[in-house]
Amino acid sequence: MIELRGxxxxxxxxxxxLNKALRKQLHALIPALRDNRMAEPLLSEVLGYRDILQRMVLTPRINQGLITARDPFAIDTTAYNIYEINTIAGKYGNPGMTLGLQISLSSMPEALISLDRKMRNQAEQMRRDLSPAELPPVWLIPLFEDLEAVSNIRAYLNRVWDYATQSRHTAQAPQERFKEIISEVFIAGSDLSQQVSQANAAYLYRQAKYDTHSWLAEHGVVDAVRIKLGSGEPMQRQGGYYSSVAGQPAFGKTEDDRRRFVANLPAAARKSTAYAVTPLQGVFLGxxxxxYQSNISEHLRFLKARDFVGLQxxxxxxxxxxxxxxxxxxxxIAESRLGAQSRSLQELERLTIGNKEALMEAFLTxxxxxxRHILYGREEDVVGIHVISYFIGRSMPELRDRPSSRRKSGTGTDRGQQILANIAEIIPLAKKGSLLRAISHNKSQTVVLGINQLTTGLFRALERFARANFAExxxxxxxxxxxxPSLPVYEILSTLRLYQDWRGEYLNRIETAFPAGNSVFVALREDSDAMCHYxxxxxxxxxxRHGVDVNxxxxxDVFIPHLLPTLRPDLAVLLQENLFNTDLDTLLQPISGRVSDDWRADVEKLLAQPTQIAHWRATIWEVMGESIYQWVQSFAELATSLYAFSTSRALDAPPGLARDAKLSPALxxxxxxxxADDEMxxxxxxAIEYLSSFTEGEIEVPVSIIRAMNDVERIAQIEESALPPEKQAVVRYCTLQIARLARENG
Structure with missing residues (x-):
């Protein structure tokens, strides 16, 4: 190891x-380059030079489990590598290559404290051994991804503050020591959305933002710590996308538009169309x-210089x-008396949470x-439609260098607890939640299954909440x-139009793979029925939201058809009477008069998008639909059996699989x-060890146990028979085509 490090x-x-030598040589040649600036090939090479090392900063991410693992080798090596890179970079004029280290799935402040001690010790060791000219500190960035962690940020910070107070130098203030440890609090909005829905995740982020800032104010470090929202491009992942229509006029200003306004609108409404603009969306908002994820980064590269500079x-x-x-x-807050402090807290609440309304909070619940009911089922259902998404995600080829599933090792001390822990890591889904990372979960459910994750359960929730709280x-x-007013209506309508399989073709095809009586499908149909009303x-x-009187x-409740040609094309397809219509003639049928060719072409292109997505989705299901059905069927039956066994029979520590026990070739x-860290x-x-404990010492094996063991083997067989390369290429191609049409990567 020492030799390899050397x-x-x-x-x-x-x-x-080498980079430093090139940089120095280029600077030394500046006079000569200036004298020969008319030589186009030379000028082209000079302009193409980039000192990449001075234009980049590495921010590695590790899992909290790496810190808490029994074997400290991995985390010790990580600390050594970070400071080695910084030492070498500082020696050759690029100080601070790695200034921060993200800790995903943060929930234990003791883990961050342990890591800070390791990082400080490693820095001192580097200074002692190598005497670097400049060795900047490395900040630790906790990444909060689940509901419990986000809700308990204050307790987390309190423990880190206690450590900062205890570990500071004699003449050092606790605030200065705290600033050395944490410079940023990172809240993963994408992952939180998979647990509680996008709307509630956005609210929880704002609440956590308020809690964090109020805590920072109380401890005098508000100016040193920032809060970051982790987001992806789709609105389900908190809408970190570039919107080309934000701030654009909603209505046209041609002579034909004016004639339609005169024929269908009163004078005040005609005047309001001149000022109607689309509100800020995506990264423009807030x-x-x-x-910034990969897709928007690529998008920004191809923006016109004026648009790019304007966005930045x-x-x-x-x-x-x-x-x-x-x-x-x-x-x-910290400087004011009680009355003024209360007003300051109200101002902070306004800036972070917004207008707090009890009715909206109740609706979010x-x-x-x-x-969660539709995605993960009730506890007695054991599984929900997420199990379909999970196996779709496992089947699809990776398009990024990140895992699609959440890798967690089992917990527990003795053997019996370990077996139950392995099972409890997955079932029931009502307790476990998502088994996939946010991008894979949204892609599998929304794009491939055709159930728009952004609106899952939304319309059923509106119906149930309205019945319980409002007069009819x-x-x-x-x-x-x-x-x-608190919901992202533009994105809701847009994603529904693009992705929703409103006929339920693929869900109906796979519904029979679930045990009879699963309440998820009843809730899903109620959600679909309520959608038509709302x-x-x-x-x-x-x-x-465009600033006009909708009346x-x-x-x-239908937008005046004759006014559709006056709208921007993207708004026209969202405001047509049937949101899921994809036929241009049907849209134009109630419209009188001539429609401009450009508007017609743009609308026709937009109307074709859902049909094209449906075509690529059908191709994906042709390739892997049968295996997904068998996978879901076997897993649902196995999970239901295991849950029934685990609730009716306690497990003492079994001997586990015997050494001479024969497994099938598939297993x-x-x-x-x-x-080794695969959750399946x-x-x-x-499952095998648990089921084996039921048959130990028994002459006759119950039929239910045999069936469950067969399900285990069938799942392993499907896992082993992965898609061949040619089919993976088809799935990859179809997925990328859908991403291109929708202009998002997940």
Whole structure:
């Protein structure tokens, strides 16, 4: 190991030294380059040079389990590698290559404290052994991804504060020591959305933001720690996308548009169309510091220079202004008396949470319950539709260098607890939640299964909440006034139109793989039925956000068809009477007069998108639909049996698999080739050992046990018979085609 480290160090030093020599040589040749600037080939080469090492910073991410593992080798090596890179980089003029280390799945402050001690010890060791000219500190960035961790940030920070107070130098203030440890709090909005729905995840992020800033203000470090929102491009992953329509006029201004306005609108409404613009969306919205994923980064590269500079300028000013407001409100909390402090807390709440309304909070609770019911089922259901998404995600070829599933090792001390822990890691899904990472989960459910994750359970929640809280005559009005303004209606309508398999073709095909009586499908059909009633309210809310009176534009909850050609094409397809219509002639049938060719072409292109996505989805199901059905059927039956056994029989520590016990070739092959941290491997091992404990010492084996063992073997067989390369290529191609059409990567 020491020899390999030495070889790696020599290689790194060679490249850093080479980069420094090139940089110095280029600077020395600046006068000569200036004299020969008319030589086009030379000028082209000079302009193409980039000192990449000075334009990049590494921020590695590790799992909290790496810190808490019994064997410290991995985390010790990580600390050594980080400081070795910083030492070499500083030696050759690139100090601070790695300034932060993210800790995913953070929940234990003791893990961060342990890591800080290791990092400090490693830094001191480097200074003692190598005497680097400059060795900057490395901040630790806790990444909170689940509901419990996000809700307990204050307790987490309190423990780190206690450690900062105890570990500081004699003349060092606790605030200064705390700043050395944490510079950023990272909240993974994408992963939180998979647990509680997008709307509730966004609210929980704002609540955590308020809790964190109020805590920072109380301890005098509000200006040193920032909060970041982890987001992906789709709105289900908190909408970190670039919107080309944000701030654009909603209505046209041609002569034909004016004639249609005169024929169908009163004077005041005609005037309002001149000022109607689409509100800010995606990364334009708000002043939060957020992550930019791969797709938006690629998108920004191809923007026109004017649009790119405008976006960067807008985001910079919005973030700077928002942070200044937060710091100003937070600083007055610690400095003010009780009355003024209360006003400062209210101001901080306004800046972080917004207008807090008990009715909306109650609705979010209802929404989360319906969202989790459909995705993960009730506890007695054991599984929900997420099990379909899970096996779709396992089947699809990886498009990124990140795992699609959440890798966790089993917990427990003795053998019996370990077996039950392996099983409890997955079932029941109502307790476990998502087995996939956010991008894979959303892709599998929304794109391939055709159930829009952003709206899963939303319409059923509206129906149930309205019945419980509003009088029948007032339901639609109160929903429109009190609930819809807090929801992303543009993205809801857009994703429904693009992705929703409103006929339920693929869900109906796979429903029979589940045991009879699963309540998930009843809830899903109720959600679909309620959608038809509430879609007009969402369409009205979409137009209302453009600053016009919707009563002038809607008749009997339908947008006036003659005004559709006056709308921007993307709004026209969202405000047509039937959101799921894909036929241009059907859309144009109630419209009188001539429609411009450009508008017609743009609308026709947009209407074709759902049909094209449905075509690529059908191709994916042709390739792997049968294996997904068998996978889901076997797993659902096995999970139901295991859950029934585990609730009716306690497990003492069994001997486990005997050394001479023979496994089938499929099981042996799967256990041999699967990753050691694969959750399905752990689950199947636990299932075999658990089922074997029932038959130990028995002459006759119950039929239910035999069936469950057969399900285990069938799952392993499907796992072993992965898609051949040619079929993987087909699935990959179809997935990328859908991503291109929808302009998002997950």
């Amino acid at each position: 070889q790696r160090r020599e290689t790194l030093e060679f490249y850093f030294k 002043g939060d510091l957020r992550t 300028n807008h985001i910079r000013k919005a973030q700077h202004s928002h942070r200044e407001d937060l710091i100003r409100a937070a600083e007055t 209802e929404l989360t319950d319906n969202f 005559a007032e339901r639609d009005r109160l929903i429109a006034e009190r609930l819809l 879609l007009p309210l969402f369409q009205q809310e979409l137009l209302r 002038d534009f809607f008749v009997n 042996a092959g799967f256990f041999r080739t699967a990753r 491997r752990h689950f199947l091992i636990g």
